[in-house]
Structure formats: structure tokens, C-alpha cells
Amino acid sequence: MVTILDVAARAEVSTATVSRVLSTPEKVSEATRGRVLKAVHQLGYSPNASAKSLRTLTTRKLLVTVPDIANPFFSLIIQGIEEAAHREGYAVVLGDTHHDAEREERYGEMLLRREADGLIFLGHSMSKSLSSLTKKGRLAPIVNGCEYSPSLGVPSAHVDNEGAAFEAMSHLYGLGHRHIGVITGPLASPLSRDRLRGAQKCARENGAGRQMTVVNGDFSIESGIAGAARLFAQETQPTAVFCFNDEMAIGVLDYANRIGKSVPESLSVIGFDDIRFARYMRPALTTISQPMLDIGRETVRLLLGVLQGSVTSP
Amino acid sequence: MVTILDVAARAEVSTATVSRVLSTPEKVSEATRGRVLKAVHQLGYSPNASAKSLRTLTTRKLLVTVPDIANPFFSLIIQGIEEAAHREGYAVVLGDTHHDAEREERYGEMLLRREADGLIFLGHSMSKSLSSLTKKGRLAPIVNGCEYSPSLGVPSAHVDNEGAAFEAMSHLYGLGHRHIGVITGPLASPLSRDRLRGAQKCARENGAGRQMTVVNGDFSIESGIAGAARLFAQETQPTAVFCFNDEMAIGVLDYANRIGKSVPESLSVIGFDDIRFARYMRPALTTISQPMLDIGRETVRLLLGVLQGSVTSP
DNA sequence: TCGTCCGGGGCAAACGTTTATACTGTTGAA
DNA sequence: TTCAACAGTATAAACGTTTGCCCCGGACGA
Numbered sequence: 001m002v003t004i005l006d007v008a009a010r011a012e013v014s015t016a017t018v019s020r021v022l023s024t025p026e027k028v029s030e031a032t033r034g035r036v037l038k039a040v041h042q043l044g045y046s047p048n049a050s051a052k053s054l055r056t057l058t059t060r061k062l063l064v065t066v067p068d069i070a071n072p073f074f075s076l077i078i079q080g081i082e083e084a085a086h087r088e089g090y091a092v093v094l095g096d097t098h099h100d101a102e103r104e105e106r107y108g109e110m111l112l113r114r115e116a117d118g119l120i121f122l123g124h125s126m127s128k129s130l131s132s133l134t135k136k137g138r139l140a141p142i143v144n145g146c147e148y149s150p151s152l153g154v155p156s157a158h159v160d161n162e163g164a165a166f167e168a169m170s171h172l173y174g175l176g177h178r179h180i181g182v183i184t185g186p187l188a189s190p191l192s193r194d195r196l197r198g199a200q201k202c203a204r205e206n207g208a209g210r211q212m213t214v215v216n217g218d219f220s221i222e223s224g225i226a227g228a229a230r231l232f233a234q235e236t237q238p239t240a241v242f243c244f245n246d247e248m249a250i251g252v253l254d255y256a257n258r259i260g261k262s263v264p265e266s267l268s269v270i271g272f273d274d275i276r277f278a279r280y281m282r283p284a285l286t287t288i289s290q291p292m293l294d295i296g297r298e299t300v301r302l303l304l305g306v307l308q309g310s311v312t313s314p
Numbered sequence: 315m316v317t318i319l320d321v322a323a324r325a326e327v328s329t330a331t332v333s334r335v336l337s338t339p340e341k342v343s344e345a346t347r348g349r350v351l352k353a354v355h356q357l358g359y360s361p362n363a364s365a366k367s368l369r370t371l372t373t374r375k376l377l378v379t380v381p382d383i384a385n386p387f388f389s390l391i392i393q394g395i396e397e398a399a400h401r402e403g404y405a406v407v408l409g410d411t412h413h414d415a416e417r418e419e420r421y422g423e424m425l426l427r428r429e430a431d432g433l434i435f436l437g438h439s440m441s442k443s444l445s446s447l448t449k450k451g452r453l454a455p456i457v458n459g460c461e462y463s464p465s466l467g468v469p470s471a472h473v474d475n476e477g478a479a480f481e482a483m484s485h486l487y488g489l490g491h492r493h494i495g496v497i498t499g500p501l502a503s504p505l506s507r508d509r510l511r512g513a514q515k516c517a518r519e520n521g522a523g524r525q526m527t528v529v530n531g532d533f534s535i536e537s538g539i540a541g542a543a544r545l546f547a548q549e550t551q552p553t554a555v556f557c558f559n560d561e562m563a564i565g566v567l568d569y570a571n572r573i574g575k576s577v578p579e580s581l582s583v584i585g586f587d588d589i590r591f592a593r594y595m596r597p598a599l600t601t602i603s604q605p606m607l608d609i610g611r612e613t614v615r616l617l618l619g620v621l622q623g624s625v626t627s628p
Numbered sequence: 629t630c631g632t633c634c635g636g637g638g639c640a641a642a643c644g645t646t647t648a649t650a651c652t653g654t655t656g657a658a
Numbered sequence: 659t660t661c662a663a664c665a666g667t668a669t670a671a672a673c674g675t676t677t678g679c680c681c682c683g684g685a686c687g688a
Binding site for chain 4: 319
Binding site: 001044046047048049050051053054059061068069070072075076078079082083086091092093094095096103106107109110112113114115132221250251253254257276277280281282 | 358361362364367368373382383384389390392393396397400407409410420421423426446567571590591595596
């Protein structure tokens with residue numbers, strides 16, 4: 001391996017000068033700079049990242065954990081994160097937690113070992129081992145995306161879930177519906193609870209609190225199908241269904257199709273997220289759009305803000 | 315920051331012993347081991363990754379570059395990669411190249427700087443700066459996924475694209491079709507060329523080489539729509555369309571629906587990949603299934619094989 | 629009694645950078 | 659002529675690990 005020493009020897013300068021040429025070129029005279037650069041190219045030198053990290057205590061890497069990489073909602077957020085991080089000269093280390101506490105732990109430890117400068121976690125649960133970091137007075141280099149749990153004490157980028165759910169329901173009441181079914185996500189997440197609160201509030205304001213039926217889902221297509229089955233098994237069937245994400249809505253469309261219910265004639269369905277495939281369903285899915293790329297970019301902005309001290313409160 | 319020195323001091327041993335307790339515990343007596351472990355927990359010590367990397371010349375990270383993270387095909391492969399890597403104790407650094415040479419370059423340099431132990435690239439183009447590595451006698455720690463360019467000299471995990479395309483076309487001819495439209499991916503990629511070769515071969519063997527029409531796509535839904543528009547603008551319209559991926563097939567379904575062509579009655583459509591949403595389209599999409607997770611896992615297996623010397627030829 | 633072997637553990641040298649500090653020679657002002 | 663200021667560069671000390679080598683003391687066989 002060719003090191004800074006080899007370059008220094010060939011250019012007949014000290015390693016300090018080589019280092020300066022590479023990081024603060026303006027502090028080196030033109031002539032020397034030329035010689036060093038020439039040596040760098042001739043030898044094909046590239047600085048060793050670990051040595052640099054060790055010296056500077058910085059890695060230029062951001063750790064991102066997500067419950068499910070293959071979910072099109074998350075993958076767009078990741079894309080936004082990657083884009084923003086790359087623009088700022090950071091690389092992204094990606095971890096899939098599968099909602100598994102042990103995996104969260106393993107990835108959390110990476111931060112402790114300083115394998116990354118900060119952590120962005122998507123979803124609502126965070127590695128326990130990091131609580132030691134967040135307890136300190138200053139903000140830890142950790143931010144949350146999509147959800148918001150005030151108790152964690154970390155900044156977060158997310159939409160107004162309660163307001164959005166309120167709007168979705170308003171839309172349905174506006175169409176004249178009275179009996180509305182709601183398929184939620186796991187209620188362990190604040191996100192689902194916020195949306196449920198918004199939906200309930202809207203139902204009450206429309207005087208239809210009793211006619212709203214809530215069933216639980218887990219954001220998968222299959223749970224959308226199962227939810228639809230339960231909703232339509234009731235004595236008074238809902239004429240509209242609000243799903244907390246698009247995949248469950250796709251499941252509802254699928255089930256409706258199978259039992260011969262036509263959408264939108266005899267059933268309205270509204271989803272959440274606006275994933276790319278939503279508009280190519282037949283019928284095209286009505287949905288609440290979330291700016292996934294922007295959420296991703298914003299988490300990066302927040303995290304870098306924490307790192308350089310310009311963001312100081314959750 | 316608490317270092318190995320602090321632990322050594324507290325446990326009243328040398329740093330060498332602490333290091334051994336953490337990496338080769340069996341070489342340390344039970345009593346000493348206990349004392350060290352106790353000190354580790356009391357101080358909340360976790361070893362600094364950069365220092366370790368510097369010393370061992372190893373990072374336990376795998377760099378993965380992909381043309382489009384948000385593409386459900388790639389995101390499943392990434393999930394397979396992450397799963398396999400995590401199981402082997404490696405973390406994944408993810409880069410989105412957007413098919414952009416400069417980004418490929420930037421990520422390629424990470425390997426040169428030793429920010430990762432190896433590279434998995436999905437797609438067909440590889441950073442130029444890495445050619446210096448692949449030219450050497452031994453195999454570079456680089457593997458390819460999904461495609462295969464013999465000229466690159468790197469191992470690759472991919473399906474038999476030519477054979478699969480042949481099968482897809484066979485299926486259509488079996489249904490009685492004679493005029494078949496084909497929407498390809500960018501012909502710059504060997505993958506597209508392989509599939510095209512398979513399709514052409516099948517057409518010839520069925521004596522329908524002249525009735526097969528080929529138009530170019532870029533794997534996006536929009537290019538599927540555009541391709542369909544061109545195919546159906548011809549004097550003799552195809553009665554079946556074979557798309558080189560599912561998203562373009564979804565575009566064809568969309569276009570057919572808009573011009574009032576019913577599928578599958580008056581048009582057959584077949585896609586490629588079997589992404590999760592394919593089966594929820596109406597009508598459900600017929601498609602060639604690819605084992606995305608397995609392709610991802612296999613790239614990891616190959617790469618680790620190269621790293622430990624058990625894989626020695628592309 | 630002596631020599632040999634071995635388990636357990638310490639010493640210290642790397643690994644490849646960055647950067648505070650010190651040094652040198654030149655320039656310009658007094 | 660003297661000296662301060664400054665630009666440009668070198669010296670060397672970190673950064674936190676791992677690991678080859680050596681040393682010590684006890685066990686064991688001859």
C-alpha cells in the first residue's frame with residue numbers, strides 16, 4: 001500500500017506538506033503543490049480513511065436504520081437521505097432492523113464504536129444502548145424520521161399525521177359517507193396513534209363517531225386484506241375505508257375486487273403515502289401524499305445541524 | 315472518550331490483555347477475564363472502530379452501489395445483501411449512482427481509501443478508478459450483481475437472462491400469439507442484450523422472427539407507456555407484449571387500459587422480475603420471477619469468498 | 629538438581645494520518 | 659543595519675488499537 005510517506009519521499013517534502021496539499025492547498029506554495037500533486041498521481045496515492053478517522057475522530061458516515069428496506073415508502077426516504085448525505089460528502093451505512101430489538105442493538109453499538117458520526121432511525125424504536133447518549137445534557141447525534149416520540153428527546157422530521165388523517169376523513173365525509181372503516185398501523189407507534197386521533201376527531205366533528213369502525217393492521221398488503229375481510233363481515237358494512245398506508249389500501253382494493261364490490265361506485269378507499277404504484281392501480285388509488293424524499297433530506301439536515309451544533313433542541 | 319487504556323488501568327492489566335479478552339477470550343485466564351469484563355462494563359467501554367481498522371487493515375464494511383435505491387427490484391436485492399452481510403458481521407454502505415459516472419467514481423474511491431473491504435455493484439457500469447485493481451493478477455474484492463460483463467473480470471450473481479427471455483416468449487407463442495412486441499431495457503447493458511438474444515432466438519425457432527417488433531425502454535413505467543404507444547401505432551398491432559421488467563409492463567397495462575384494449579382478452583402482457591406489486595395489478599401481471607433476495611445473498615457469499623481467497627475466478 | 633516446556637501476561641512497535649509548534653529565510657520598515 | 663513579521667516548511671506527538679516477542683514462574687521428566 002502506498003502511504004503519505006511514499007508521496008512525501010518522492011516529492012521531497014515532509015508528510016505534513018503532503019497532508020496540507022490535500023486538505024488546505026492554499027497554504028502551500030504553488031511550486032511545492034505541483035510537485036506533491038505529481039507524486040500523488042504517479043504513485044496513485046489515496047489517503048487511508050481509518051487513519052484519518054482515528055486522527056480526526058470523524059468518519060463522514062451516517063448510519064441509517066429502517067424497519068424494512070424493501071418497503072417502497074422507506075426506500076424513497078432512504079433515497080432522499082442518500083442524496084442529501086452524498087451532497088454533503090457523507091456516506092450512508094444502511095441497516096435493516098426488521099423491528100427486531102437485537103438488530104437495533106447491534107446497529108446502535110456501531111455509533112458507540114464511532115463507526116459513524118450520527119444515526120438516523122426510521123420508525124419509532126431506538127436501540128437501548130444509546131439511551132446513555134441521549135441522557136446527557138447536549139443533544140446526541142441521533143435523529144428520527146417519519147415518527148415522533150417526544151420522550152426520546154431526539155429531533156425528528158415527519159408530517160402532521162393527525163392533521164393529514166383528519167383531512168383524509170374530511171374528504172370521505174365530503175363525499176357523503178357516514179359509515180367509514182379505518183385500518184390502522186401497529187398502535188405501538190406514535191404515528192398510528194396520531195393518525196387515529198385525527199380520524200376520530202374528524203368523525204366526532206361530523207357527528208359520526210359511532211359509525212366509524214377501527215381495525216388493526218401492520219402496514220402489509222396482507223393485513224389490508226384481512227382488515228377488509230373483518231370490516232365487510234359486519235352487519236352494517238362501511239361504504240368507505242381509510243388505510244394508514246397504501247399497501248393496506250391495495251389489499252382492500254384486492255379484497256373488494258374479489259367479493260365483487262366495485263370501487264369507487266360502491267366503495268371508496270383512501271390510502272396514505274402515495275407510493276409510486278398507487279396511481280397505476282385500477283382503479284387508481286386515492287391517497288394522502290407524503291414528501292418522502294424531502295423527509296429524508298430533512299433528517300440529514302437535522303443530523304448535520306446537531307453535529308455542528310446549530311440544532312440544539314428536539 | 316473511554317479507551318482501552320482506561321479499562322486496562324481499572325482492571326490492573328496491560329492493554330494487550332484487555333484486547334485479548336475482547337477478541338480471543340480463551341487465551342486469558344478466567345480470573346483476569348472476569349476482572350477485565352467487569353471494568354469494561356463499569357466504564358461502558360466500546361472499542362474504537364477506526365483504530366481497529368487502522369491496525370488490522372479491515373473495516374467489516376461492504377460497499378454496495380446501485381443505480382436506483384427506490385426501485386423495488388433493487389431494494390429487494392439490497393435487502394438480501396444486508397441480511398447476508400449482517401449475518402456475517404459486516405455492515406453495508408449504500409450508494410445510489412443514478413447511472414452517473416461521477417457518482418460511481420466517488421464511491422469507487424471509497425474502496426481505494428479502504429473505507430470498505432469490498433464492493434458489490436448492481437448494474438453494469440463500474441467506476442473507472444477501480445480498473446487498476448481488477449487488472450492485477452489476483453481477483454479484486456469486487457463483485458457484480460444482476461448483470462454479467464465478462465470483460466470486467468469480476469464474479470457475478472445473476473439469472474440466466476437469455477434462457478428466461480426465451481421462456482417468456484415461448485409462453486406467448488404457446489398461447490397462439492404471432493405478432494409480439496418487445497420492450498427492452500437500455501441496450502448498453504449486457505442484461506438487456508442477453509434477454510433480447512433469447513427473445514430473438516425463440517422468435518426464430520417459432521418461425522416468427524419477422525413478426526417480432528422491438529422497441530427500446532429504460533425500465534421506467536413511463537418508458538413502458540411510450541413503448542406501448544409506439545407498438546400500437548404500427549399498422550399490424552402486436553397481440554402480446556414482453557417487457558424486460560415489471561414496471562414497463564405496468565406502463566403497458568396502463569396504456570392498454572386507456573385506449574380501451576382489454577387484457578388478457580385482446581392483449582397479453584408479460585413482465586420480468588415479479589416485484590411485489592405485480593400480482594395486485596388488475597389484471598394481475600404475468601411475469602418472470604427473479605429470486606432477488608437470493609441474488610443479494612449470493613453476491614455477499616461471492617464477495618466474502620474473494621476476500622478470504624476461496625473464490626479465485628470470475 | 630537441572631533443563632525443558634508451557635500458560636499467562638507485559639512491553640512496545642507498528643498501522644497512516646493530522647496538526648501544534650518550531651524553525652528558516654525573505655521582505656519591508658524604522 | 660537591525661528587527662519584526664510573515665510565508666513556507668519540517669519535526670514530532672498524538673489518535674486507540676493489535677500482536678510479535680519476550681519474560682516469568684510453575685510443572686514435569688530425566
